[in-house]
Amino acid sequence: NPTRSRREEIILPLEPAKSPASSLLELPEPGPIDESELVAGISATSKPIELPETTPDKAVEGHHVLVTEAAPAASTAKPTTKGEPKEETDAVTTTTAKPLGIFDNIPEEPTVEVCDETSAPGRSKIYCSGRLLASVNLHHLFPDSKTFVDRPIKVNRTEDEIMADFETRFPPKNEDIDPEQLRAFVEQHFDQEGHELEKCDVPDWIPTPAAFGGITDSKMQAFALNLHNIWKELCRNIKPMVRDEPERFSLLHVPNNFIAPGGRFREFYYWDTYWIVKGLLASGMYETTRGMLENFGSIVERFGFIPNGGRVYYLQRSQPPLLTAMVYEYYEATRNKTFLFDMLPKLEKEFEFWSLNRNVTIDVDGVNHTIYQYRSEANVPRPESFREDSTMAATFPSKGRQQVFYRDIGSAAESGWDFSTRWFSNPDSKILLNIRTTEIAPVDLNAFLCYNLNIMSFFHSEFGNVNKERMWQDKYTSFKTTFRDVFYKPEAKGWYDYNLRTRQHNTDFFPSIAIPLFAGCFDQLSMRQSGDLLDRMIEMGALNLTGGIPTSLANHTQEQWDFPNGWSPLNHMVIEGMRKSNNPRLQQAAFSLAQRWVRANLHVFNLDHAMWEKYNVATNEARGGGGGEYEVQAGFGWSNGVVLDLLLTYGDRLTSEDSSPSNPASDGATASSMPSMPVAPGASTTASASSTSPLHLLLVLAFTIVNLW
Numbered sequence: 041n042p043t044r045s046r047r048e049e050i051i052l053p054l055e056p057a058k059s060p061a062s063s064l065l066e067l068p069e070p071g072p073i074d075e076s077e078l079v080a081g082i083s084a085t086s087k088p089i090e091l092p093e094t095t096p097d098k099a100v101e102g103h104h105v106l107v108t109e110a111a112p113a114a115s116t117a118k119p120t121t122k123g124e125p126k127e128e129t130d131a132v133t134t135t136t137a138k139p140l141g142i143f144d145n146i147p148e149e150p151t152v153e154v155c156d157e158t159s160a161p162g163r164s165k166i167y168c169s170g171r172l173l174a175s176v177n178l179h180h181l182f183p184d185s186k187t188f189v190d191r192p193i194k195v196n197r198t199e200d201e202i203m204a205d206f207e208t209r210f211p212p213k214n215e216d217i218d219p220e221q222l223r224a225f226v227e228q229h230f231d232q233e234g235h236e237l238e239k240c241d242v243p244d245w246i247p248t249p250a251a252f253g254g255i256t257d258s259k260m261q262a263f264a265l266n267l268h269n270i271w272k273e274l275c276r277n278i279k280p281m282v283r284d285e286p287e288r289f290s291l292l293h294v295p296n297n298f299i300a301p302g303g304r305f306r307e308f309y310y311w312d313t314y315w316i317v318k319g320l321l322a323s324g325m326y327e328t329t330r331g332m333l334e335n336f337g338s339i340v341e342r343f344g345f346i347p348n349g350g351r352v353y354y355l356q357r358s359q360p361p362l363l364t365a366m367v368y369e370y371y372e373a374t375r376n377k378t379f380l381f382d383m384l385p386k387l388e389k390e391f392e393f394w395s396l397n398r399n400v401t402i403d404v405d406g407v408n409h410t411i412y413q414y415r416s417e418a419n420v421p422r423p424e425s426f427r428e429d430s431t432m433a434a435t436f437p438s439k440g441r442q443q444v445f446y447r448d449i450g451s452a453a454e455s456g457w458d459f460s461t462r463w464f465s466n467p468d469s470k471i472l473l474n475i476r477t478t479e480i481a482p483v484d485l486n487a488f489l490c491y492n493l494n495i496m497s498f499f500h501s502e503f504g505n506v507n508k509e510r511m512w513q514d515k516y517t518s519f520k521t522t523f524r525d526v527f528y529k530p531e532a533k534g535w536y537d538y539n540l541r542t543r544q545h546n547t548d549f550f551p552s553i554a555i556p557l558f559a560g561c562f563d564q565l566s567m568r569q570s571g572d573l574l575d576r577m578i579e580m581g582a583l584n585l586t587g588g589i590p591t592s593l594a595n596h597t598q599e600q601w602d603f604p605n606g607w608s609p610l611n612h613m614v615i616e617g618m619r620k621s622n623n624p625r626l627q628q629a630a631f632s633l634a635q636r637w638v639r640a641n642l643h644v645f646n647l648d649h650a651m652w653e654k655y656n657v658a659t660n661e662a663r664g665g666g667g668g669e670y671e672v673q674a675g676f677g678w679s680n681g682v683v684l685d686l687l688l689t690y691g692d693r694l695t696s697e698d699s700s701p702s703n704p705a706s707d708g709a710t711a712s713s714m715p716s717m718p719v720a721p722g723a724s725t726t727a728s729a730s731s732t733s734p735l736h737l738l739l740v741l742a743f744t745i746v747n748l749w
């Protein structure tokens with residue numbers, strides 16, 4: 041069984057005096073890590089990677105090439121034919137490989153659009169590329185670049201007619217266009233964003249899910265009910281016109297209702313859905329969950345993979361591969377074998393997408409290892425962030441250098457971490473212009489794929505298909521070795537992203553360090569590995585903040601996937617990874633972190649009457665997060681899902697306020713620094729009940745009666 045269910049969790053003997061978790065906050069402020077203490081791992085001992093002299097290239101037909109995606113050694117790089125296999129003689133070692141600079145000149149490559157007439161027939165000249173898209177953004181018609189590409193074409197108009205009208209009415213140079221006339225043109229031809237979607241009925245929503253009865257703290261229980269209510273607000277149905285006249289829409293049609301993240305994110309998002317599913321399962325909404333997974337099944341059949349989100353402009357990139365894990369969670373909750381049987385070929389197909397299109401083979405200690413990268417092919421601006429991307433790219437001296445930038449930007453969006461210092465590979469200049477996502481082999485992607493292998497084996501075992509079970513298990517076992525050999529750095533006590541150019545691990549803190557625990561891609565019998573990881577996180581100061589785990593310790597980058605933001609999915613994966621480990625110290629730390637995260641979310645919910653997509657975890661009192669290229673969004677699918685899941689996992693122990701003598705499970709570590717919690721808006725009238733009160737018992741009884749009824 042690939043993961044540890046709640047039932048199987050090792051229950052810790054409580055150590056109220058000085059448990060490892062309670063000591064977390066007593067640590068001094070994190071000091072700088074002395075990198076000299078970290079002996080070079082793989083890179084010091086292994087054969088140097090062979091780098092091409094030229095521009096980044098892609099995996100060739102055979103899909104496995106010896107070292108792709110490396111940066112050019114110098115600005116004098118010669119062009120390489122796309123798809124041409126690299127020869128060892130055509131290579132330089134990393135000692136001469138410099139990071140690609142902003143001013144480096146790179147030869148131009150053929151254009152790869154984010155979508156085109158093949159993938160988005162009848163609308164690509166509007167939603168994927170073209171003069172209208174460029175002009176709307178040049179003249180900053182909308183504060184958010186995403187608005188225009190989400191607006192449906194009005195009924196009885198075609199793309200060709202609109203573009204012909206545009207060419208007739210406006211001068212040939214975009215700069216000469218009158219913005220107000222352009223605005224009138226857009227209003228004349230396009231409906232409002234969101235016009236093609238409607239709120240939906242959620243048939244499997246009931247007012248008081250039975251499982252909430254296990255949440256002992258009444259304020260936490262009220263919080264759960266509030267979040268449960270929000271599912272109805274976030275549920276979306278796609279109007280039939282999208283199926284019938286797809287050329288009018290950037291939205292991809294899916295047959296069933298879905299829960300959207302919220303705010304500007306009106307369509308489905310791939311990896312968000314994992315945590316939405318976790319929350320829906322907590323809410324007992326199995327039908328809605330199944331519908332969403334079936335949507336993904338239909339998308340895989342149509343496109344061969346799951347795009348970043350449900351719009352044509354997302355068709356050249358995916359997001360972290362978590363569909364198999366979603367199906368696993370659903371199956372664990374329902375044991376619906378018919379559904380699983382139907383999904384299996386789609387899961388295999390999705391896995392194939394990653395293994396054939398995102399692979400890279402590297403040589404470590406004379407052994408070739410095939411690992412995976414976030415690596416979009418598109419080398420043009422993202423339409424939903426057209427203005428941001430093209431403005432930035434204008435800094436570069438050549439079209440070729442711009443293309444490299446666009447590919448790295450799209451690849452970072454594929455990671456879900458758009459954007460973060462994690463992808464800025466020039467140590468001297470950690471700014472977005474120096475993004476080099478495609479130079480990096482990311483620890484989380486490889487851990488997720490490792491998880492997929494294990495789950496696939498388990499699924500086949502459920503059908504008694506011994507051959508397939510063994511085949512996937514063998515792949516899992518062998519990939520675990522690869523994963524350890526490439527990503528684990530014992531001297532630095534953890535798993536780290538690996539830079540293909542420098543052959544170095546990035547030992548800065550990112551929560552991705554703990555994703556191997558979440559994904560079960562490590563030696564579960566080794567208490568040492570997991571214990572070391574916790575020590576390392578403590579040493580780095582990653583667990584010092586009352587609001588939760590920050591996304592990095594890189595301050596002042598203004599990127600949303602950096603300090604001081606904490607994201608629900610990352611906090612959840614760290615908590616779950618620690619909880620599912622065999623190590624009692626980590627399990628206690630998991631609870632402590634869950635307590636902080638849920639309390640901080642509740643605090644902000646009471647202040648703002650909103651759940652946010654990200655949080656500022658560094659202030660004394662948590663707040664909605666900031667930074668990045670758009671305003672912080674409310675809703676919010678994955679934040680709600682994470683809290684609901686944690687409330688169910690730790691329902692018997694989580695408390696909304698400081699520990700009381702009657703609650704020895706509280707970690708105590710955060711209690712003094714956590715604000716007291718006001719009553720949730722719309723919360724149940726029992727909000728003041730203590731976790732051990734008779735009122736709670738009455739509530740549990742009431743839940744049971746209501747649900748039985």
Ligand SMILES: OC[C@H]1O[C@H](O[C@H]2O[C@H](CO)[C@@H](O)[C@H](O)[C@H]2O)[C@H](O)[C@@H](O)[C@@H]1O
Nearest residue numbers: 301305309312348424425453456457458
């Ligand atoms: O429009 C800019 C970017 O917005 C999305 O990214 C962010 O929101 C997503 C939905 O919650 C989330 O999945 C992602 O992790 C966030 O960074 C979108 O996914 C990007 O592709 C897009 O360029």
